[in-house]
Amino acid sequence: xxxxxxxxxxxxxxxxxxxxxxxxxxxxxxxxxxxxxxxxxxxxxxxxxxxxxxxxxxxxxxxxxxxxxxxxxxxxxxxxxxxxxxxxxxxxxxxxxxxxxxxxxxxxxxxxxxxxxxxxxxxxxxxxxxxxxxxxxxxxxxxxxxxxxxxxxxxxxxxxxxxxxxxxxxxxxxxxxxxxxxxxxxxxxxxxxxxxxxxxxxxxxxxxxxxxxxxxxxxxxxxxxxxxxxxxxx
Numbered sequence: 001x002x003x004x005x006x007x008x009x010x011x012x013x014x015x016x017x018x019x020x021x022x023x024x025x026x027x028x029x030x031x032x033x034x035x036x037x038x039x040x041x042x043x044x045x046x047x048x049x050x051x052x053x054x055x056x057x058x059x060x061x062x063x064x065x066x067x068x069x070x071x072x073x074x075x076x077x078x079x080x081x082x083x084x085x086x087x088x089x090x091x092x093x094x095x096x097x098x099x100x101x102x103x104x105x106x107x108x109x110x111x112x113x114x115x116x117x118x119x120x121x122x123x124x125x126x127x128x129x130x131x132x133x134x135x136x137x138x139x140x141x142x143x144x145x146x147x148x149x150x151x152x153x154x155x156x157x158x159x160x161x162x163x164x165x166x167x168x169x170x171x172x173x174x175x176x177x178x179x180x181x182x183x184x185x186x187x188x189x190x191x192x193x194x195x196x197x198x199x200x201x202x203x204x205x206x207x208x209x210x211x212x213x214x215x216x217x218x219x220x221x222x223x224x225x226x227x228x229x230x231x232x233x234x
Contacts, residue, residue, distance in 0.1 A: 094143025
């Protein structure tokens, strides 16, 4: 009889406990799933970025459709779109949908006014002395994703670029200079021996590839995947 009384007074208690636990466990499970999937995509993004950088430093011209197609193959599963085929070169193939954006950049260090780059244009005309400048930039993918988070070094806005992305007059055109924050970053990376790198000398270049992929499919209510980003310097 005592057992029967307990059953009657405890009826439904387990359901209430389960409901309270589920309220905590479901968001935790969803968050773990989103983080885990983004981790997988982050590994893919980093691997692709490293491969593109390796190809870039060995002479790959990513302003051609053939090389952009190669990048698309490396991004299999990440939905990088490059549009229909084009002939020649394109430094800004960004009128596409998809979830990815790739930025390929070459940067040069311009030394003092007494060094070759400045002497070649005349010391008085050497606007970009003691600065890092863009010498090439190629962007392809979904251009709506471009922002300071996906193109961390900035862009040579206002500078004249060829169809292959080559910056014209990088020594004398002030628009070719990296933004102030990026100048400081490059100084810390390439103009000090503290990080194990030898400082760049006048005319030497660094190669940079940035890849970004958003994750619109990894979002549930307030939980969302913000995408993955990778950048490699060589």
